Amino acid sequence: xxxxxxxxxxxxxxxxxxxxxxxxxxxxxxxxxxxxxxxxxxxxxxxxxxxxxxxxxxxxxxxxxxxxxxxxxxxxxxxxxxxxxxxxxxxxxxxxxxxxxxxxxxxxxxxxxxxxxxxxxxxxxxxxxxxxxxxxxxxxxxxxxxxxxxxxxxxxxxxxxxxxxxxxxxxxxxxxxxxxxxxxxxxxxxxxxxxxxxxxxxxxxxxxxxxxxxxxxxxxxxxxxxxxxxxxxxxxxxxxxxxxxxxxxxxxxxxxxxxxxxxxxxxxxxxxxxxxxxxxxxxxxxxxxxxxxxxxxxxxxxxxxxxxxxxxxxxxxx
Amino acid sequence: xxxxxxxxxxxxxxxxxxxxxxxxxxxxxxxxxxxxxxxxxxxxxxxxxxxxxxxxxxxxxxxxxxxxxxxxxxxxxxxxxxxxxxxxxxxxxxxxxxxxxxxxxxxxxxxxxxxxxxxxxxxxxxxxxxxxxxxxxxxxxxxxxxxxxxxxxxxxxxxxxxxxxxxxxxxxxxxxxxxxxxxxxxxxxxxxxxxxxxxxxxxxxxxxxxxxxxxxxxxxxxxxxxxxxxxxxxxxxxxxxxxxxxxxxxxxxxxxxxxxxxxxxxxxxxxxxxxxxxxxxxxxxxxxxxxxxxxxxxxxxxxxxxxxxxxxxxxx
Numbered sequence: 001x002x003x004x005x006x007x008x009x010x011x012x013x014x015x016x017x018x019x020x021x022x023x024x025x026x027x028x029x030x031x032x033x034x035x036x037x038x039x040x041x042x043x044x045x046x047x048x049x050x051x052x053x054x055x056x057x058x059x060x061x062x063x064x065x066x067x068x069x070x071x072x073x074x075x076x077x078x079x080x081x082x083x084x085x086x087x088x089x090x091x092x093x094x095x096x097x098x099x100x101x102x103x104x105x106x107x108x109x110x111x112x113x114x115x116x117x118x119x120x121x122x123x124x125x126x127x128x129x130x131x132x133x134x135x136x137x138x139x140x141x142x143x144x145x146x147x148x149x150x151x152x153x154x155x156x157x158x159x160x161x162x163x164x165x166x167x168x169x170x171x172x173x174x175x176x177x178x179x180x181x182x183x184x185x186x187x188x189x190x191x192x193x194x195x196x197x198x199x200x201x202x203x204x205x206x207x208x209x210x211x212x213x214x215x216x217x218x219x220x221x222x223x224x225x226x227x228x229x230x231x232x233x234x235x236x237x238x239x240x241x242x243x244x245x246x247x248x249x250x251x252x253x254x255x256x257x258x259x260x261x262x263x264x265x266x267x268x269x270x271x272x273x274x275x276x277x278x279x280x281x282x283x284x285x286x287x288x289x290x291x292x293x294x295x296x297x298x299x300x301x302x303x304x305x306x307x308x309x310x311x312x313x314x315x316x317x318x
Numbered sequence: 319x320x321x322x323x324x325x326x327x328x329x330x331x332x333x334x335x336x337x338x339x340x341x342x343x344x345x346x347x348x349x350x351x352x353x354x355x356x357x358x359x360x361x362x363x364x365x366x367x368x369x370x371x372x373x374x375x376x377x378x379x380x381x382x383x384x385x386x387x388x389x390x391x392x393x394x395x396x397x398x399x400x401x402x403x404x405x406x407x408x409x410x411x412x413x414x415x416x417x418x419x420x421x422x423x424x425x426x427x428x429x430x431x432x433x434x435x436x437x438x439x440x441x442x443x444x445x446x447x448x449x450x451x452x453x454x455x456x457x458x459x460x461x462x463x464x465x466x467x468x469x470x471x472x473x474x475x476x477x478x479x480x481x482x483x484x485x486x487x488x489x490x491x492x493x494x495x496x497x498x499x500x501x502x503x504x505x506x507x508x509x510x511x512x513x514x515x516x517x518x519x520x521x522x523x524x525x526x527x528x529x530x531x532x533x534x535x536x537x538x539x540x541x542x543x544x545x546x547x548x549x550x551x552x553x554x555x556x557x558x559x560x561x562x563x564x565x566x567x568x569x570x571x572x573x574x575x576x577x578x579x580x581x582x583x584x585x586x587x588x589x590x591x592x593x594x595x596x597x598x599x600x601x602x603x604x605x606x607x608x609x610x611x612x613x614x615x616x617x618x619x620x621x622x623x624x625x626x627x628x629x630x631x632x633x634x
Binding site: 135139141142143144145146147148150151152154155156159160241245248249252253254255265268271272275276279282283285286289290293294297298301 | 329333337341344345347348349350457458460461462463464465466467469470472473477484565566568569570572573574576577580581588591592595596598603607610611614615618
C-alpha cells in the first residue's frame, strides 16, 4: 500500500494539421476509377499536344488534301492511314482533340462566369430580380439545346457588323462555338449559385459585415463566393463532358467547328457516306469522344465525392 | 388549383410571345434574306428591281415592324410558305410532328420502364455488384455520343449483318406494320439509350431515399413480401417526382430526336428544323423552332399540374 496510484494525464497527441485541400486530395485518390480517369485524361492531353512535333517529325500537314492518296492503309508515314481527302487520320485526331478539349474547358469557364453572375445576383438581390432571372432559367433549362445551338451556330456574323474575313477565320468560329454553348447552358450553374447564395445571405457573418458597412459587391466576393465554391467546382467538372458532347454533336451536324479545322465531331460528318467504303474512319473519333467524356465524367464524380461531405455515407460509385 | 393553372398558363403565353420575338430576331441573322434565293435564280433582275421587291415584301423594314407584320399574319393563321418544300409551312410541319411524336412516345415506352427496372435493382444494394454494373451502364449511356452510336449500329446491323434497315422510315407509306417496326428499332434504341442514363441515376437515388422511409419499414414489419414492398409501396412513391424529371428531360430528348432523325433520315420536326436552317428556309425554321418550344413548355406545364394531382400533399 505504499504506492499511491499514480495518475498522470497525458495529452492525447493532436493529429497533424491537415488542410482541406489535402483531405480532398486524399479522398479523391481513394476513388480509384476517378484517379485512373484523371491519369488517362492527362495522358490524352499530352498525346494531343504532341501533334505539332509529330507532324514535323513525319513531315505531314494535317489539312493538306491529296486526292491521289485517299483511304491509304496505315503506313510508316501515316500511322492510322489517310481519310477520304487523303489527309493523315492520326494527326487530325490529335489536333481535333486539342480543339474539342479546349472548347470543353473554355466554354465551361465562360458559362460558369455567366451562370454564377446570374445565380448570385438572383440569390443576393432577391425580390423581383430573383423571380425574373429564375423564370428565364426555368424556361431555358426546359428548351431543347441542340436546335437552339444550330440556329445560333448558323448566324451570319457579318450581319452583326463583323468583317467577312474575320467572321470566317478559324479563331472566330472557335470562339463562336464557345460563346453560344456558354450562352444556352449556364442554367445549372445559375441554379446552384443561387441556392448557395440564398443560404449564405442570411448567415450571421454576412449580416455583421453588412451592419459594419460592407457593400454588396464586397460581401459577394469576400463572403458568398468562397463559401459556395465547392458545389460550383463539382458542377463545372461534370459540365466539361457535356460540353465536349455538345460541341462534337454540333460539329458533326456542320454547325460547330467547320473543316479544315479538325474536331472529333466534324471528322464524323462524312463518315455516314463512307460507311460502306471506309467504316474504320467512323470508329476512331467516336472512341476518343467516348473515352474523353467518360473520363471527364468519372473525374467529376471523384471531385464530387472528394468535395461533398455528404457523399461519405453514400459511397463513391455513383 | 384553377387560379394556379391560369397564372401558369398566362406565364407560358408570355414566354412563348417573348421566345417568338427572340427566335424571329436570331433567325433574321441567318445568312442572306428571304428574297436572296429568288434573286440568285434570276440574273435579269436589276438592283433597282431588287430594291423594289425588298420594299414590296417589307424586308427592308426595321425588325420590330417586320415582327409585327409576321405576328399579325401568324395569328390569323398565315404562317407563310416554306422555300424548301414550296408548300405552306403548316402542311410540312404537321405530318412531321406526328412522326416525331411516334419516335418520342416509343422511346419513352422503352426508356422509362428500363430506368425503373435498372434503377430499382441498383437501389436495393447500394455499392453492390448490380449497382456498380448499372452505374457503369448509365455512365456510359451519358458519355456516348448518340450520333456515333447510330453510325456504329448502322455499320453493324445494316452494312455488315444486313438485318435492319439503315433508315428510320420505310420508302413507301403503305408498308406493313412489321416493316415499320424494323425501321424503328435502331432509332428508338439509340434515342432510348440517350435518354435512359440520367433517368436511371434519378430512379436509383429516389429509391434509396424511399427505401429508408418509415412507411417502407412498416410495410416490411407487417410481413409484406419484398416484391410488394418495393413495387407497391416504395416505387410508387419514388416515382411521383419523376413526372417533373421526365418533363424536364423532354427538351433534351427533343435534341436527341433532331440528331437521330437527321442520321436515320426520318422526316420529323428535328430533321425539318435541321434542313430548314441548313437551307436558310426562314419561315420553316422559325415556325418549326417555335412549335418545338411550345410543345416543350406545354409538356412542362402539364407535368407541374400532374404533379399536384398525383401528390395530394401539394396544394396549389
